[in-house]
Amino acid sequence: MNRDVSIFVLIALLSILFGTIASNFLAIGGITPDLLLIVVVAYGLQKGQLHGVLFGFASGLVFDVVSTDVLGSNALVKLLAGYCAGLFHRDDGSVQTTIGSPRFIGVMLGCALIHNAVYSFLYTRPADIPFVAFYLKNGIAAALYTTALALIPFFYASRQREEIY
Numbered sequence: 001m002n003r004d005v006s007i008f009v010l011i012a013l014l015s016i017l018f019g020t021i022a023s024n025f026l027a028i029g030g031i032t033p034d035l036l037l038i039v040v041v042a043y044g045l046q047k048g049q050l051h052g053v054l055f056g057f058a059s060g061l062v063f064d065v066v067s068t069d070v071l072g073s074n075a076l077v078k079l080l081a082g083y084c085a086g087l088f089h090r091d092d093g094s095v096q097t098t099i100g101s102p103r104f105i106g107v108m109l110g111c112a113l114i115h116n117a118v119y120s121f122l123y124t125r126p127a128d129i130p131f132v133a134f135y136l137k138n139g140i141a142a143a144l145y146t147t148a149l150a151l152i153p154f155f156y157a158s159r160q161r162e163e164i165y
Helices: 003-021 033-048 049-066 073-086 097-101 101-121 131-164
Strands: none
Touching: 003 033, 003 049, 033 049, 033 073, 033 097, 033 101, 033 131, 049 073, 073 101, 097 131, 101 131
């Protein structure tokens, strides 16, 4: 396993741990960001579709085991996010170039919207709440919040990128 993969695995494990322990502290109006999604999208964007799918599935499955969620639900949606991010993969850069690019934020938002749409579809029961209302609150708002938190690694990586050049 090369150094980049080891770092992504470590960050994914830390985001799972921090996300499950501190999710109440990060919640704004009941909306929580998906820290693991940021890592999966960054990895898929950096390594490509196949690696993004495998990383998304594995990290989502670990998250399902650690959290009280339905086993396999996060594995499915993280797999999909890794695949979507991998569609925008380029072979031309380092981690700093990939994450420090404005393309990362656009891909992050798109993947978060798709991820949350599928996740909302899995959890919406039409008798309880309409899908659109559920997706507006839990899908779009959470995608925007997650993307806003993705600005932290984006600004850090873009700063590192400027120092390299």
